[in-house]
Amino acid sequence: MRHLRLSLLAASLLATGMVSAANAADKGTVISQQAVQTAEQLRDKAMADNTGYKIVESLTTEVGARLAGGPNDQRARDWAIAKFKALGFDKVYVEPVTYPLWERRSEHAEIVAPFPQPLALLALGYSAGTPKGGITAEVVKFDGLAALKAADPATVKGKIVFVTFHMQRAKDGRDYGIGSPVRVQGPVIASAKGAAGFLLRSAGTDANSRTPHTGVTGFRDPKDAIPAAALSNPDADQLERVLAYGKPVSIKLDLDCGVSGSYTGANVIGEITGKKYPDQVIAIGGHLDSWDPGTGAIDDGAGVAIAMAAGKLIGDLPQRPDRTIRVIAFANEEMGLWGGRGYADQHAADVGKHQLGTESDFGAGKVWRMTASVKPSARAAIEQIAKVLAPIGVAYDAKRRGGGGSDLSQMHAKGMAALTLTQDGTDYFDYHHTANDTLDKVHPKELAQNVAVYAAFSYMAAQADGDFGSAPDAFKNDGAGD
Amino acid sequence: MRHLRLSLLAASLLATGMVSAANAADKGTVISQQAVQTAEQLRDKAMADNTGYKIVESLTTEVGARLAGGPNDQRARDWAIAKFKALGFDKVYVEPVTYPLWERRSEHAEIVAPFPQPLALLALGYSAGTPKGGITAEVVKFDGLAALKAADPATVKGKIVFVTFHMQRAKDGRDYGIGSPVRVQGPVIASAKGAAGFLLRSAGTDANSRTPHTGVTGFRDPKDAIPAAALSNPDADQLERVLAYGKPVSIKLDLDCGVSGSYTGANVIGEITGKKYPDQVIAIGGHLDSWDPGTGAIDDGAGVAIAMAAGKLIGDLPQRPDRTIRVIAFANEEMGLWGGRGYADQHAADVGKHQLGTESDFGAGKVWRMTASVKPSARAAIEQIAKVLAPIGVAYDAKRRGGGGSDLSQMHAKGMAALTLTQDGTDYFDYHHTANDTLDKVHPKELAQNVAVYAAFSYMAAQADGDFGSAPDAFKNDGAGD
Numbered sequence: 021m022r023h024l025r026l027s028l029l030a031a032s033l034l035a036t037g038m039v040s041a042a043n044a045a046d047k048g049t050v051i052s053q054q055a056v057q058t059a060e061q062l063r064d065k066a067m068a069d070n071t072g073y074k075i076v077e078s079l080t081t082e083v084g085a086r087l088a089g090g091p092n093d094q095r096a097r098d099w100a101i102a103k104f105k106a107l108g109f110d111k112v113y114v115e116p117v118t119y120p121l122w123e124r125r126s127e128h129a130e131i132v133a134p135f136p137q138p139l140a141l142l143a144l145g146y147s148a149g150t151p152k153g154g155i156t157a158e159v160v161k162f163d164g165l166a167a168l169k170a171a172d173p174a175t176v177k178g179k180i181v182f183v184t185f186h187m188q189r190a191k192d193g194r195d196y197g198i199g200s201p202v203r204v205q206g207p208v209i210a211s212a213k214g215a216a217g218f219l220l221r222s223a224g225t226d227a228n229s230r231t232p233h234t235g236v237t238g239f240r241d242p243k244d245a246i247p248a249a250a251l252s253n254p255d256a257d258q259l260e261r262v263l264a265y266g267k268p269v270s271i272k273l274d275l276d277c278g279v280s281g282s283y284t285g286a287n288v289i290g291e292i293t294g295k296k297y298p299d300q301v302i303a304i305g306g307h308l309d310s311w312d313p314g315t316g317a318i319d320d321g322a323g324v325a326i327a328m329a330a331g332k333l334i335g336d337l338p339q340r341p342d343r344t345i346r347v348i349a350f351a352n353e354e355m356g357l358w359g360g361r362g363y364a365d366q367h368a369a370d371v372g373k374h375q376l377g378t379e380s381d382f383g384a385g386k387v388w389r390m391t392a393s394v395k396p397s398a399r400a401a402i403e404q405i406a407k408v409l410a411p412i413g414v415a416y417d418a419k420r421r422g423g424g425g426s427d428l429s430q431m432h433a434k435g436m437a438a439l440t441l442t443q444d445g446t447d448y449f450d451y452h453h454t455a456n457d458t459l460d461k462v463h464p465k466e467l468a469q470n471v472a473v474y475a476a477f478s479y480m481a482a483q484a485d486g487d488f489g490s491a492p493d494a495f496k497n498d499g500a501g502d
Numbered sequence: 503m504r505h506l507r508l509s510l511l512a513a514s515l516l517a518t519g520m521v522s523a524a525n526a527a528d529k530g531t532v533i534s535q536q537a538v539q540t541a542e543q544l545r546d547k548a549m550a551d552n553t554g555y556k557i558v559e560s561l562t563t564e565v566g567a568r569l570a571g572g573p574n575d576q577r578a579r580d581w582a583i584a585k586f587k588a589l590g591f592d593k594v595y596v597e598p599v600t601y602p603l604w605e606r607r608s609e610h611a612e613i614v615a616p617f618p619q620p621l622a623l624l625a626l627g628y629s630a631g632t633p634k635g636g637i638t639a640e641v642v643k644f645d646g647l648a649a650l651k652a653a654d655p656a657t658v659k660g661k662i663v664f665v666t667f668h669m670q671r672a673k674d675g676r677d678y679g680i681g682s683p684v685r686v687q688g689p690v691i692a693s694a695k696g697a698a699g700f701l702l703r704s705a706g707t708d709a710n711s712r713t714p715h716t717g718v719t720g721f722r723d724p725k726d727a728i729p730a731a732a733l734s735n736p737d738a739d740q741l742e743r744v745l746a747y748g749k750p751v752s753i754k755l756d757l758d759c760g761v762s763g764s765y766t767g768a769n770v771i772g773e774i775t776g777k778k779y780p781d782q783v784i785a786i787g788g789h790l791d792s793w794d795p796g797t798g799a800i801d802d803g804a805g806v807a808i809a810m811a812a813g814k815l816i817g818d819l820p821q822r823p824d825r826t827i828r829v830i831a832f833a834n835e836e837m838g839l840w841g842g843r844g845y846a847d848q849h850a851a852d853v854g855k856h857q858l859g860t861e862s863d864f865g866a867g868k869v870w871r872m873t874a875s876v877k878p879s880a881r882a883a884i885e886q887i888a889k890v891l892a893p894i895g896v897a898y899d900a901k902r903r904g905g906g907g908s909d910l911s912q913m914h915a916k917g918m919a920a921l922t923l924t925q926d927g928t929d930y931f932d933y934h935h936t937a938n939d940t941l942d943k944v945h946p947k948e949l950a951q952n953v954a955v956y957a958a959f960s961y962m963a964a965q966a967d968g969d970f971g972s973a974p975d976a977f978k979n980d981g982a983g984d
Contacts, residue, residue: 084617084619135566228942231712253942261559261941315619458739460709460735
């Protein structure tokens, strides 16, 4: 299928006398000097431009929090459609995505004994609610997921499991690789062992902030769900101190939340239509939904803004690019990549038409590393891109593979050539999924650097003579990661 | 009255053959070399001791938030009585203090138009509640108190006044001198002009935290009170952004709070009894109440702990000091120095028996400056104290006057000789009156330095040959401040 597709394409391109994608598979994919120059101009223009910041400011000010399926879901989609149009995108459309509707209504917790006091917490995505009036149960503490996994169910049954893992800051946010599974798998394991409820120390690096970090759990069937919530770091400290007195500690957990039916939202898509190969797309984007305590500025208003602004800058060029720049504002990333999976399902047959793609979903810090999953003969073109990005601080790591980002990882899994443009996430997990995810965390100059990266790479991929190897299952065994 | 009192005292002391306070008024107050040495030992022991930290840990863990008159008021007093006893204080007693009972039940606000979204806020002390279901009104913004004062009442009437002043961090916390009046006077002025409600940008330096700073208003008669609350800094930013669109902005304010009758709490006092002059006291302390969103660690668990620990270390000496070390855990400082005013009223006649005093109520940062309001002939003794404190980072500023701290400023106003021991408040207003006032903000080594300062100066004052000039109205015109 892959070779047939390429051969047909080659025949058609050769007939027009142009360097063909298939041809490039032999000669290697290259980017013309003219395209490189235009990309450099785009990069420099973007570095001094505030379009990206204006977009994230508009989204977070006019819409604010955007919990998938919540009261602002439709408002956010309306905003995205209007914004794409205002930015001059040629084609703006939506692709429906249906998912379970999880609602947060209220949450409250308190230590009942031995030292009565309230605790700051947030219910987790797909958490069950408690019966009205709450539940009160004894707390049993585990230092990590391994200890919970190893626990005798008899020690957990009927209790509130509390897992405490301290995330530390890192540029690549590596501790989220430990903290996230505590939140996702922890409640499922606790439920299976008969726990009455689940609490974790927030998967966040803000050790001194009373802002809990919400996020999704691994509950997929509401029947398996138990009440599950995150304590802020200082509240987790407090609970540990109270436990250290050695007396039984009981907590009252009162969560009003849960899944009620399903909801149909949509991925909102804007395109700058390619003039030579309109059906070949560079896929970039962010996710339009956010968690509800903040206004979703860094997660992921920034990503939406970066991709929209990159598309707009390319659209402002005197001529349309050769290939289409497709900017996708994904639905419901937060509760399980619903938008990304929906997109991949709907576009599976078109994977070969996805020239290259990646999503921005790691905040608003500067891009400092580029990695790629492309066919070997496109590595030279990636190096050309790297050369354009190097002056603005992006290092190309040829040894690592690209993954396409959160939602677009699903399309990469189907065979789309993909980059990973790693942002500086040193402070990302201070704010991620908290009430503190607000516009003041976005630094205009850092955001502009991201727009420069996305505009330059997208344009070069759009103008490339040749492809990057997208085809069904093309990157199945490439060990793509991060 | 003052001279008569001193003469009588002089006569009695001369009769016993000891160096008298009145005598010292001629010769100058001095501290013996032996007392200096013991103070140095106390200082060095305190620097390596964690008694202070253990006390604030105990208070914030076992009691937590301590809103004056709230559910923890009695628990906090019980804690203080038990803690004084456990620390070996000779005499532990309470002195009742009665004040209006202000209760916080719930608070909620949202922008209704043009961009609906919730706002993070906290009602202010003595704020009125709104009618059930809230009030909705248009917002009118002022950049500072002067602009509000100058406003035509017609522009304010029926509206929600919003005053925005950005506090900046400073070692001496000087911007609180602007931010605090916005919170205290702003609501009173807005009410007088017919405003429906009052909001301020929090008087806090945490520009990026969704934790509003509560605090007291100047409402003294509930009849004058209107609903008044503080927005977090990012919420104030957001409101300013929304206002910048130039459309009318309306907010729904729903506060359930208010004054309901009065409450009788108490100052809790512990004493290390002086062996020579048991009725002469060195008065130190902190305030036992706190605002309710946090656990009152830096405001003012730290102050209570510093004074208690200093007293305990002096009590651990082989001999009782010459004068009594009186540690006062004041009631309801937060809503208007009720404990301090109560103490000053009850002890007005004893002002001359207050050898020297000061309260710790500016967090848990290191003491970096000492100033004093004492009689001229006691300056040499203050310099002796300064010499003992210099090695641990305390600079003596002889040009400034001491004020005694928050509650004890009231006793200083009556004539008590007083120090001010200024702490490093660089980050104090990041956390002050917020949910983030929790134990993790207290650094044990910095707290220990405070204990060293209080133990050393208290002991030296207790052992001084001579007094520091306390007498009715002794410092009326000394320009005491900070």
